[in-house]
Amino acid sequence: MSDPSETPRERTVPASPPSRGLIRDLLLAAAGGLAVLILGLLAVSLGWIDGRRERTSPSADAARPVAYFQPPPPSAIPDGPDGDAIRRGEALFMNTPANAAAFTGNSLSCVNCHLDGGRRANASPMWSAWGLYPMFRAKNGRINTMEDRIMGCFTFSMNAQASSSGGPPPAGHDVYRDLQAYMHFLATAAPSGVEMPGGGYPKVAQPAQGFDPVRGARVFAANCALCHGEDGQGRVNANGQPVFPPLWGPQSYNWGAGMARINTAAAFIKTNMPLGQTGRLSDQEAWDVAAFINSHERPKDPRQTGSVEDNARRNHTGGKTYYGQVVNGRLLGGGVR
């Protein structure tokens, strides 16, 4: 999962002068936006939409660029060995537990956090991430290649410690080759080495009231439980096929994942949840519900060798987290299996 807090990003200004394609996209987006605006005004005036849906905070709107990079469509995947690798990478991305069975310890797939197959702007799209690596990451204090970065996803977000192999794919594994082939395809003609509009999850400043899991529990019940379940364990269909991902507990991301931090989860939630209702939650609600979700126990941080307190000092000082803190009388971070 992407980690916006590590690399502060300014997302309001396109990083390069608009190209002809970008101008076309801007015009199309402006026209589309106008239509949506008219429909929206009509809907409100006719009482179709109650006021609650109109609470998008002005700051979030202002921070949203009007046009984003467009990755190539699936139909543009070429034939031949290149295309085969891209398709294998896409399959890994969409259905990680079945396609990287030995290296995933939970039911999550890449696409759970990188929406629309890694194409969706502001859901940490792959077309943006691709050109930023190699990159120095404070998380491990060294230059990370894209392979290193994906290894981190397996280690933390896919909780590889609970997989049959006990860890992420080893360096040089075909899983990395194929996933990178897919990312490289999505980033076709994207700039390299610059922050692109729509990359990462747009940061949401901590609101005046801070964050509170008790308030967050109410936000969760009203906005999230329909899909993720009252108990946050997601839902599977009658065959056991995942429909909605679990948000805590043994089948979710572990304590080392970026998403386990309240600021990162709030950023993801604010722009992307509920699915299809961008902007429904206020900044305050996004922070509160992120705090609620991340105040539950989840698989242990695989970097922990000594005590939770010790690991909290070594690895959990970078963001807002309940790791190593006592919530409701319980020390969080011990892990669940």
Added chain:
Amino acid sequence: MEKISGGEAVFAAACSTCHQPNGVGVRGAVPPLNDPAFMEPAVLTAVILRGVEGPIRVGRETFDGAMPGFAGQLTDQDIANVASYVRRTWGGADAGVDPGAVARARAQAAGAGPWRGGRDLTRVSPALLPQPAWSGPAPLPVDGAVLALINEGRGEALACSSCHGPQGQGGDPIPRLAGLPADYIAAQLDAFAAGRRRNDQMSGVARALGPTERRALADYYSRLAAPSTATPSLDGDRALGERLALRGDWSRDIPACFACHGPSGFGGGPRLPALAAQHPGYTAAQLSAWASGQRTGDPGGLMGEVAGRLSEQDRRAIADYLAGLPSSPATVPRNRR
């Protein structure tokens, strides 16, 4: 039945949401398509025509779910094409499957329900052994008073079966009820009774029923499995419907239908009904009602917002696509975690 061209296209349209585009299935839920014993033409044909419910051993793993039969959705040629595609792509076979053999198997299968687990299938090929036994669900106790309401009615409470059919299969534009979640059906009856959902006939029926009766009827219909009787009839663009159902259109902020209503439209939770095999006139009318605000009461207003982003062409496309799917096979939602 509408003929779909080549085996790959049939697979993408009919098989890939469960077995996945690369045939690997879903870990712990949907079998992979690489077990040689299942790649025999007679076995493949038998499974595709009738479906399977109950435990089945594939490779070294046992799966306990349900696959619908496609006898009503696919022609002999379609089945021959997709079985040939599966054999050649993942079964290592050169020889295809002959449509004539499919026609003979279809004649034999006429009227038969799904195969009862892997053990039943060994009658087609002993090479499938060993297979787990099928014990079947416990027979459901059905209250005579509930059956009387369904078949005879009582005053204002018209007999349910007079419109929704003896098996709850519906008949356009009357909706199919069989296999919808009990919570969802009960909530609709309550809404009709309270005037929150508007339909003259159903309001009268629901008001004439007591709360306990409404719940009992909801439980009854949720456990019914009935083959599809829906037929695409709105001249919708089914390829467009398939795209919107499987991938959505994020350029218009439209999430995939199946992102919430579950893979293959088999339902996504107690308040997220199955869509597969629903009658197209009903589906399209409901999408219009959501979009216009005539139908409300969806948690958070999500369905109203998403429906409002669909064009009239989109609605017909989606409704016709869903009408062409086999019905949800398993009627009692399970949550295994």
